[in-house]
Amino acid sequence: MGTDAITDEELMLRIGDGDQTAYGILVDRHLSLNLGYATKLLGNDAEAEEVMQEAFIRVWKHANRWDPERKTRFTTWFYRVVTNLCYDVGRKRKPQEKVEILETIASDETSAENVIAVDQRSKQVKKALDELPQRQMTAIILCYFQGLSNREAAKVMNVSLNALESYLVRGRRNLADILREEKDSLLKEIG
Amino acid sequence: MNDIKLNEYLDEYGKKYSPEPSRHLIDKIMRIPHEVEQQSVFSWSFREWTLFLVPRLSGLTAACVMGIYLGGAGSTALAEDEVAVFDIETYEGEVMLDENGDTLLDVEDFIFYEDPAQ
Numbered sequence A: 001m002g003t004d005a006i007t008d009e010e011l012m013l014r015i016g017d018g019d020q021t022a023y024g025i026l027v028d029r030h031l032s033l034n035l036g037y038a039t040k041l042l043g044n045d046a047e048a049e050e051v052m053q054e055a056f057i058r059v060w061k062h063a064n065r066w067d068p069e070r071k072t073r074f075t076t077w078f079y080r081v082v083t084n085l086c087y088d089v090g091r092k093r094k095p096q097e098k099v100e101i102l103e104t105i106a107s108d109e110t111s112a113e114n115v116i117a118v119d120q121r122s123k124q125v126k127k128a129l130d131e132l133p134q135r136q137m138t139a140i141i142l143c144y145f146q147g148l149s150n151r152e153a154a155k156v157m158n159v160s161l162n163a164l165e166s167y168l169v170r171g172r173r174n175l176a177d178i179l180r181e182e183k184d185s186l187l188k189e190i191g
Numbered sequence B: 001m002n003d004i005k006l007n008e009y010l011d012e013y014g015k016k017y018s019p020e021p022s023r024h025l026i027d028k029i030m031r032i033p034h035e036v037e038q039q040s041v042f043s044w045s046f047r048e049w050t051l052f053l054v055p056r057l058s059g060l061t062a063a064c065v066m067g068i069y070l071g072g073a074g075s076t077a078l079a080e081d082e083v084a085v086f087d088i089e090t091y092e093g094e095v096m097l098d099e100n101g102d103t104l105l106d107v108e109d110f111i112f113y114e115d116p117a118q
Helices: A008-016 A020-042 A045-065 A074-092 A097-106 A113-131 A134-145 A150-157 A161-190 B003-016 B023-030 B046-099 B101-111
Strands: none
Touching: A008 A020, A008 A045, A008 A074, A020 A045, A020 A074, A020 A134, A020 B023, A045 A074, A045 B023, A074 A134, A074 A150, A113 A134, A113 A161, A113 B003, A134 A150, A134 A161, A134 B003, A150 A161, A161 B003
16 A cells, blocks of 8 residues: 555554554645745744744654544644744734844845846735734634645635635735735835 | 736746755754653643543532531431430439449448448
């Protein structure tokens, strides 16, 4: 039987029995996707890596308490762990750290004109996402970048489906407004 | 900004900010089972302890209350019986004492018996 046939929930039960191979498979399946998620939420690679380490420590530590009767999906539980850890890191940050992160991103330049334009737009999106309220940003990242369904994202965020949809609509509207304002101010500077 | 343009921007951002995990990070995460001990199954959370203890404590309390109630009633009845038996014995003792009043006196006479010859 290949490892693909084993569900994440079964792997958690095996990890609970101290199976390190099962742990390795789970890391392989979820590290990359969740690292991207944490990086987008925090806007900082180093912090996102720390969050992923802490998240997998929790997987290993608490696996023997995994209750299959609760019917919780591992993906949902793990996203929730990562989300809460990211919120904790965000709360502990000092206000000026956010600026430093953006400056670090801004200094990452390449020569090709098109790539610069893409870079510039990505930075604008990043800045706009950072200006959104935390829950609107989380909803957009979960549904848009992580490919979760609205229902799954609502479970991760522990809110109702209606609330999640409201976060998405308001988030997208706010994002478009911020980006438009930035574009207008840029055009004014050029013109 | 329209929806199409916004999606385009978000796509570009998504591609740019999706880092692959470094070898260093993977190694660190794979070392966790060697460095961190799994939590004991018995160290439950407060909620689990509550769910475990509340029904048992309720049962124990109910059993104690029933025991005190029934036990109290039972011992009272027994005490009454014992008192009754004691009363009868006392009564009978008194009767016997009365009946043997002379005997006791006889005993006294026996003890303080004075030899007529003296």
